[in-house]
Amino acid sequence: MELYQSEPFYITYNAQQYNFRNCIEKLMGTSNLEELHQLQQYEVLDRAHDQSTVWHKKYYEQFDAFNTLYVDFVKNYLKPLLGIEKLVYQRIPTFRVHLVGNLAVGEWHKDRTYNHGSTEVNFWMPFTHAYGNNTIWTESKEDLADYKPYEVKPGEIFVFNGANLNHGNKLNDTSSCRLSVDFRIVDFKHFKPSDRGSINLNTRFDIGGYFEVC
Numbered sequence: 001m002e003l004y005q006s007e008p009f010y011i012t013y014n015a016q017q018y019n020f021r022n023c024i025e026k027l028m029g030t031s032n033l034e035e036l037h038q039l040q041q042y043e044v045l046d047r048a049h050d051q052s053t054v055w056h057k058k059y060y061e062q063f064d065a066f067n068t069l070y071v072d073f074v075k076n077y078l079k080p081l082l083g084i085e086k087l088v089y090q091r092i093p094t095f096r097v098h099l100v101g102n103l104a105v106g107e108w109h110k111d112r113t114y115n116h117g118s119t120e121v122n123f124w125m126p127f128t129h130a131y132g133n134n135t136i137w138t139e140s141k142e143d144l145a146d147y148k149p150y151e152v153k154p155g156e157i158f159v160f161n162g163a164n165l166n167h168g169n170k171l172n173d174t175s176s177c178r179l180s181v182d183f184r185i186v187d188f189k190h191f192k193p194s195d196r197g198s199i200n201l202n203t204r205f206d207i208g209g210y211f212e213v214c
């Protein structure tokens with residue numbers, strides 16, 4: 001499968017073999033991911049606070065437990081699927097929580113506005129059924145502004161050019177919370193390291209920093 005495509009696309013994987021949901025349930029301490037909003041309430045999150053819930057803290061503090069499965073998945077599933085000889089991947093996938101009545105990401109943007117390289121491709125992987133206003137909205141071509149929500153079911157990953165496409169989310173008016181990670185993949189042949197850092201943790205956009213290689 002070609003990594004660099006002109007429009008967003010989906011890949012599928014075996015969610016029993018790679019049981020990310022189960023892993024996230026353990027990290028969050030509940031199997032009822034769709035109803036996290038019942039456990040902790042937040043004002044509508046803005047850009048400065050969209051990584052600061054108790055759920056984010058649980059994910060990042062216990063990241064090693066997620067990392068084993070993630071690295072196995074990237075090396076043994078995505079890399080052969082994409083047919084890439086040397087693959088650059090985001091070391092710590094970014095965790096998102098889209099609570100009912102809230103936002104997961106505080107502002108609409110193109111990732112390159114936040115120092116991301118233009119050859120990065122975004123892999124958007126939810127652990128809950130993502131649809132309507134609990135999923136991601138994006139345009140399909142740069143500046144086309146044909147925004148729509150992309151439904152993503154268990155066992156699917158939504159792949160899009162987040163560096164260059166404007167994307168965001170809306171107030172979650174569904175009855176279901178959405179939990180997801182997103183991570184970036186680059187073919188090493190097209191990788192351009194940068195000394196600049198990421199917006200949340202100020203991690204350098206280079207291998208050994210924000211990225212790892214396999």
Ligand SMILES: [Fe+2]
Nearest residue numbers: 109110111162
């Ligand atoms: Fe983004």
